[in-house]
Amino acid sequence: MDQLDKFNRRYNFLSKLSAALFYSVxxxxxxxxxWTPGHMYSSGITGFAQLINSITERYFPFTLSTSTMYFALNVPLFILGWFKIGHKFTFFTIVAVVAGSFMMHIIRPLSVNxxxxxxxxxxxxxNGIxxxxxxxxxxxTGGIDIIGIVIRKKTGTSYGKFNILVNLLIIAAAGFVFGWTRALYSALTIFINGQVIDAVYTQHKKMQVMIITEHPQAIISGIQSKMHxxxxxLHDAEGAxxxxxxTVLLTIIDRYDLYDIREIVKNADPYSFMSVSEVEKVYGRFKEQEIV
Incomplete structure (x- = not known):
């Protein structure tokens, strides 16, 4: 068991490190x-870093690079993440931001039209992927990711929707700096970015699962031991x-848990019936997966 725990911790560390490096590239x-060749702004802190780069390049005798400002703007948010989300989470966030800043610096912009x-x-x-x-x-990945996660934990608001809303300021800035046609393209890339994030990051989505079975206890034990x-x-249901x-079982899960519950139900009662539907909001006592 000790060896298995050690392997799991090592695998978890490597998967998080790989994700941080993948994001940075x-x-x-x-x-x-x-974005730079297309003269448009990204979302969030990256977009603000681009904006500061554009302003200093045009109106100041010095230029603050996007990579430098990307790191600098994230520093106060590291503190927020450390106290409001978790230490391990914030550590890997710092890794992702530092690696991202470094990659922005060494991967040079293309001179293309x-x-x-x-x-x-x-x-x-x-970027959304x-x-x-x-x-x-x-x-x-730093920036409004941290703010978005804190707000989601408090309100349940979709991360992608929050991402889109807070970036209206970026779109306005793109209009003043590059023109309103480029602002439209900035809005498009921000919208696509938010939608792709929501498509890839499904953990925050809630699913209602209804299971109709003749062997409820095995399914109940599997769900409670695996997912808590x-x-x-609902007793005394009857097949027509x-x-x-x-017996009808109703539960709410994270979409992240969908594969596990399907395996639990299939193994406990392969002749059961299960339906799954997406839930817009959940009120009451629902345990979110912990971020550490």
Whole structure:
């Protein structure tokens, strides 16, 4: 058992580290291959870092690079994450941000004239995949990721929707700096980025599961031991075809748990019936997966 625990800790560490490095490459490629050549702004702290870079480049005798400002703007948010989310989570967030800043610096922008629509689509998609993959592995990419997670824990608001809302300021800034046509493309890449994040990072989505079975106890034991979820039991249900006595089980899970519950139900009662539907909001006592 000690060896297994050691292996799990090592695997978890390597998966988080890999996710941080994958994100750092994704954000650097999105920024320097698509957003910078396309003259558009990214979302969140990356977008603010680009804005500061543009302003200093145009109006000051010195230029603050996007990579430098990306790191500097994240420093106060490291403190927020350390106290409000978790120490291990914040440690890997720092790794992701430092690696991202480094990759932005060493991966140089392309000098190309690609169609801005292409830049918006590919930039938003690549960054969204990198960010979503990082969040799925339990780490943040810094910036409004941290604020979004704190707000989601308090209100249940979708991370992608929050991401889109807070970036209206970025879109306005892009309009003043690059023109309103580029602001439209910035809005498009921010929207795509948010949608891709939500598609990849599914842990925050809640699912209602209804199970109709003749062997409820085995399923209940499996769910409670694997996921620690509450279950509502409806007795005395009846199948219309064979008129057998059935039991209906209702529970709410994270989408992240969907594979596990399917395996539990299949192993306990392969003849059971299970339906799954997405839930917009959950009120009452629902235990979120811990972020440490």
């Amino acid at each position: 994704a954000v650097a490629v999105a920024l320097n291959f698509f 690609w169609d801005p629509l292409l830049c918006a689509i590919f930039g938003g998609t690549i 990198g960010t979503g993959f990082a969040l799925k592995n339990g780490i943040s 979820r509450g279950i509502t039991i 075809y064979a008129h057998n006595e059935k």
